[in-house]
Amino acid sequence: MILGQENLNIVLFQPEIPQNTGNIARTCVLTNSKLHLIKPLGFSLDEKHLKRAGLDYWSELDLTVYDSYDELREKYKDSTFYFSTTKGKNYYEEVTFKQGDFIVFGRESCGLPDSIRESDPKRCIRVPMIKTSLRSLNLSNTVAIVAYEGLRQIGFPNMK
Numbered sequence: 622m623i624l625g626q627e628n629l630n631i632v633l634f635q636p637e638i639p640q641n642t643g644n645i646a647r648t649c650v651l652t653n654s655k656l657h658l659i660k661p662l663g664f665s666l667d668e669k670h671l672k673r674a675g676l677d678y679w680s681e682l683d684l685t686v687y688d689s690y691d692e693l694r695e696k697y698k699d700s701t702f703y704f705s706t707t708k709g710k711n712y713y714e715e716v717t718f719k720q721g722d723f724i725v726f727g728r729e730s731c732g733l734p735d736s737i738r739e740s741d742p743k744r745c746i747r748v749p750m751i752k753t754s755l756r757s758l759n760l761s762n763t764v765a766i767v768a769y770e771g772l773r774q775i776g777f778p779n780m781k
Contacts, residue, residue: 627683628778629654629771630700630723631764634690634737637663637729644761647678652772653779655683657723659690690737697723702744705767706733707757709745716746718771720778729760 631654636642642658649656666686687693694702702723703716727733738745748758748766757763772780 626721627655628652628720628775628780629718629768630657630697630721631655631768632657632659632693632702632723632725633760634659634725634733635661635663635728636760638760639664641729641759641761645764646682646684648761648765648768649683650678650681652768654768655685657693658684658686659693660686660688662686663728702741704733704738704741704745705747705763706738706745707747707750708732708738709747710742711746713746713748713767714770716744718774720775722771724764724767724771726760726764732757 629652631645631649633642633645633656636658642662642664646656648654687696700721700723701719702725703718705713705724705726725733725737727737746767748763750758758766772778
C-alpha cells in the first residue's frame with residue numbers, strides 16, 4: 622500500500638467464497654484500497670483457493686478482520702459508509718465518493734442484513750441489472766464496478 626491515506630475502504634460482510642475474496646484482495650492492492658472483512662468468514666484465510674485467487678498480492682494487502690460489523694462501525698464512527706445492495710434506491714454513480722470512504726458489500730448468498738441497510742437507506746447504492754429471478758452480479762465484479770467509479774470520482778490518486 623502506498624503511504625498515506627488509502628483511496629477507498631472495501632468492506633466484505635461475512636464473505637462466503639474464498640475465490641471472490643481473493644479477487645477483491647487483488648483489486649484492493651492495485652487500487653491502494655484497504656480491505657475489511659467481517660466475521661464469520663465462510664472460509665479460512667489460509668485456504669489455498671483464497672491465496673490462489675489473490676496470487677502473490679497477499680503480502681501487499683492492507684487487511685483488517687473484525688469480529689462484528691459493530692466493531693468496524695465503532696472504530697470508524699466518523700467515516701462515511703455506503704452500502705452496496707440490490708435493494709438500494711440510488712445507482713452507484715449517483716453518489717459522491719470521497720477518498721477514504723467505506724463501501725460495504727454483503728454475503729454472496731443473501732446480501733446485507735436489513736439492520737445494516739436500514740441504518741442509512743440514503744447511502745444504499747446499487748449496480749443496475751435487468752429484472753430477473755437471479756440474485757445479482759458476482760461479488761468481485763460488483764466490487765470492481767463500484768470501486769472504480771469511486772476511484773474515478775476522486776481522480777485515481779497515485780494510480781497511473
